[in-house]
Amino acid sequence: MATLTRPAGALQPATTRGLSAQRRRRRRAGLVVAYTLLTIGGLVAFLPFLWLLSSSLKASNEVFVYPPQWLPNPVRWANYAQVFSEVPVVLYARNTLTITVLALIGTVCSSIISAYAFARLRWPGRDICFALILATLMLPYAVTLIPVFILFRDLHWVDTFLPLIVPAWFGGGAFNIFLLRQFLLTIPMELEEAARIDGASSWTILRQIIVPLARPAIAVVAIFGFQYHWNDFLAPLIFLNSNDKWTLALGLNSLQGLEWGRDTTNLIMAMSVMMIVPVVVLFLLAQRTFIQGIVLTGLKG
Amino acid sequence: MAIASRTAPPDRSVAFFRRLGFREALDGWLFALPAMLGFIIFAAGPVLASLYLSFTEYNIVKPPHFVGPANYISLLTNDPQMRQSLLSTLYYASLTIPLSLLLSLLVALLLNQPVRGVALYRTLWYLPVLVPAVATGTLWRWALNTDFGLVNWPLKLLGIPAPGWLTDPKYTVPSLVVISLWGVGGTVLILLAGLQGVPQSLLEAAEIDGAGAVARFRHVTLPMLSPVIFFNLVLGLIGALQVFTIVYVIWTPTGGGATAGPEDAGLFFVLYLYRVGFENFQMGYASALAWILFLLIMICTGILFRYQRRWVYYEGGRAR
Numbered sequence: 187m188a189t190l191t192r193p194a195g196a197l198q199p200a201t202t203r204g205l206s207a208q209r210r211r212r213r214r215a216g217l218v219v220a221y222t223l224l225t226i227g228g229l230v231a232f233l234p235f236l237w238l239l240s241s242s243l244k245a246s247n248e249v250f251v252y253p254p255q256w257l258p259n260p261v262r263w264a265n266y267a268q269v270f271s272e273v274p275v276v277l278y279a280r281n282t283l284t285i286t287v288l289a290l291i292g293t294v295c296s297s298i299i300s301a302y303a304f305a306r307l308r309w310p311g312r313d314i315c316f317a318l319i320l321a322t323l324m325l326p327y328a329v330t331l332i333p334v335f336i337l338f339r340d341l342h343w344v345d346t347f348l349p350l351i352v353p354a355w356f357g358g359g360a361f362n363i364f365l366l367r368q369f370l371l372t373i374p375m376e377l378e379e380a381a382r383i384d385g386a387s388s389w390t391i392l393r394q395i396i397v398p399l400a401r402p403a404i405a406v407v408a409i410f411g412f413q414y415h416w417n418d419f420l421a422p423l424i425f426l427n428s429n430d431k432w433t434l435a436l437g438l439n440s441l442q443g444l445e446w447g448r449d450t451t452n453l454i455m456a457m458s459v460m461m462i463v464p465v466v467v468l469f470l471l472a473q474r475t476f477i478q479g480i481v482l483t484g485l486k487g
Numbered sequence: 488m489a490i491a492s493r494t495a496p497p498d499r500s501v502a503f504f505r506r507l508g509f510r511e512a513l514d515g516w517l518f519a520l521p522a523m524l525g526f527i528i529f530a531a532g533p534v535l536a537s538l539y540l541s542f543t544e545y546n547i548v549k550p551p552h553f554v555g556p557a558n559y560i561s562l563l564t565n566d567p568q569m570r571q572s573l574l575s576t577l578y579y580a581s582l583t584i585p586l587s588l589l590l591s592l593l594v595a596l597l598l599n600q601p602v603r604g605v606a607l608y609r610t611l612w613y614l615p616v617l618v619p620a621v622a623t624g625t626l627w628r629w630a631l632n633t634d635f636g637l638v639n640w641p642l643k644l645l646g647i648p649a650p651g652w653l654t655d656p657k658y659t660v661p662s663l664v665v666i667s668l669w670g671v672g673g674t675v676l677i678l679l680a681g682l683q684g685v686p687q688s689l690l691e692a693a694e695i696d697g698a699g700a701v702a703r704f705r706h707v708t709l710p711m712l713s714p715v716i717f718f719n720l721v722l723g724l725i726g727a728l729q730v731f732t733i734v735y736v737i738w739t740p741t742g743g744g745a746t747a748g749p750e751d752a753g754l755f756f757v758l759y760l761y762r763v764g765f766e767n768f769q770m771g772y773a774s775a776l777a778w779i780l781f782l783l784i785m786i787c788t789g790i791l792f793r794y795q796r797r798w799v800y801y802e803g804g805r806a807r
Contacts, residue, residue: 216700217600217602220597220600220602221602223597224597224598224600224602224605224608227594227597227608227612228607228608228611228612231611231612231614231615231669232611232614233637234615234626234627234630234637234669235614235615235618237626237629237630237637238618238622238626241629249629250629250632250635251635252634252635252640253640254635254637254640296521296522296525297522299518299521300518300519300521300522302518303514303515303516303517303518303519303522304519307511307512307514307515307518308508308511308512308515309511309512309513309514309515309516309519310512312515312519315519315522315523315526318526318531319522319523319526322526322530323721323722323725324721324725324784324785324788325530325534325781326725326728326729326757326777326780326781326784327729328729328756328757328760328776328777328780328781329533329534329537329774329777329778329780329781330529330530330533330534330537331764331777332533332537332540332764332770332773332774332777333532333533333534333536333537333540333774334529334533336536336547336770337528337533339547353525353529355521356521356522356524356525356528356529357521357522357523357524357525357526358522363522382507382511383507387510387514388510388511388514388518389514392518413616413617417617417619417620419619419620419621419732419735419736420731420732424765434619435619435620435621438619438621438622439621439736441621442621442625451625451629454621454622454625455622455625455626458618458619458621458622458625461619461622462614462617462618462619462622465617466610466614466617469610469613469617470610473606473609473610480676480677480680
């Protein structure tokens with residue numbers, strides 16, 4: 187128990203000392219159970235992923251052996267090189283990165299600006315507008331898909347990156363606005379009022395006070411957004427027709443049907459690993475901030 | 488500047504504050520403008536447009552031709568595929584929503600324990616969310632394979648008859664539920680954030696009063712977490728009724744086009760909509776399908792909201 191470190195535990199040592207020996211024993215037993223369950227659950231969640239990793243390093247005839255073979259033997263790094271010759275990975279990576287970065291900038295900028303308006307500024311009609319935006323969370327994308335497709339077709343934007351980027355600049359999505367607003371509501375109002383009386387404009391306050399304080403929540407929006415645009419499948423499938431405009435997700439899909447009767451599972455897995463690595467690195471870097479940034483107090487339906 | 492405003496005479500500062508209020512309202516409108524424009528262009532406008540299209544015949548090439556409620560009539564009276572897809576979707580939703588909520592709650596509770604290495608376990612549970620859909624499809628085509636898959640491996644070792652997960656229509660929907668459970672990491676993350684918002688002081692007070700772990704969970708954690716659970720329930724419902732990508736990527740390589748498993752057992756509603764709209768280019772009919780789905784979602788979320796006050800606890804405010 188003494189070895190246990192707890193970050194938010196100013197009160198913790200005192201109360202722990204106050205507990206009876208019996209209760210402390212029960213706690214330790216609880217920890218053992220927690221570890222066991224965590225390890226079993228973690229393994230079950232990880233096994234398919236492990237197979238993904240190991241298959242990316244196998245020859246195609248070794249992928250589907252039974253019983254499952256967890257370690258590749260021999261290790262075929264050549265699979266990774268082969269992916270580059272089957273699919274224009276560099277081109278698709280550039281396309282995906284262009285779309286992701288531009289859409290992400292739009293998402294972050296416009297969602298923080300709208301969230302600020304909804305959380306901190308008083309203006310007539312604010313609550314109705316926020317309710318309308320929140321209601322779009324319940325709107326099935328299937329309903330808007332066809333009209334939006336027709337809109338972009340009439341603008342001659344189909345088969346360009348614009349349909350995948352431009353919508354992000356208009357508010358950045360209801361979920362993100364909601365997430366940021368919840369966070370902004372927790373920042374004390376006095377900070378802002380003092381600056382306002384000193385003559386600071388809303389824009390200055392947003393940039394110099396709100397944005398620095400809201401960094402954890404902005405990180406959450408950015409990482410969710412990165413993942414979303416990086417792996418998005420349906421929107422590129424619908425809006426991008428020419429091969430040279432494709433994203434990594436579509437390129438990955440094209441690996442499935444290279445030639446009839448040829449199994450490319452190992453290549454699919456190798457390309458997936460290449461796609462997963464950047465997102466995992468991002469997640470690990472921001473993990474701590476990530477959970478801090480999701481503030482759900484005062485969450486209302 | 489700061490000093491000047493602080494020493495301003497009282498009558499001038501009233502005007503000053505009024506001007507501030509006006510400026511604030513103007514700023515509010517300006518700052519919310521992109522989001523409201525987005526709402527009109529990408530939500531409200533398309534919703535109305537699709538309502539109109541649902542009363543037309545429209546193949547994208549020729550302009551829409553108004554046909555009245557014909558699409559709805561043939562949808563409801565003469566479309567066995569729509570009925571089948573609706574039933575499979577409801578079947579899928581009725582399994583995946585409670586199961587993934589339960590599982591993610593359990594995982595989030597475990598990941599909220601103050602144990603060493605919890606970051607590693609969190610990452611393990613979140614990894615599946617990061618896997619691209621096509622890879623998830625390929626992965627689970629193997630894992631659920633009858634002869635050499637991961638899921639049947641322990642079953643065979645134990646001598647339990649191994650089902651044909653992806654080849655037997657009976658198991659199609661349960662298989663997709665299993666796959667959806669693998670991806671609960673996102674929900675876990677949101678629940679975890681909710682759990683960290685449960686005040687330590689309340690839990691400690693309950694413990695000092697002699698409440699065991701189960702009682703603490705039932706009477707403190709669960710009520711405090713209920714708004715977050717409700718939020719996930721609503722989003723889970725909307726997501727489950729619109730499931731598309733996973734079915735598309737699992738069976739497409741074996742068929743071409745939006746294939747949906749043995750005997751179309753995995754032909755979910757949005758998949759059928761995709762087939763009608765983007766493969767047969769019957770956009771009017773597809774819009775009618777979309778509106779049926781929209782109404783269904785509105786009814787279901789309406790019911791959820793109606794009954795939330797029985798179990799959802801909002802601290803410092805009543806449920807709307």
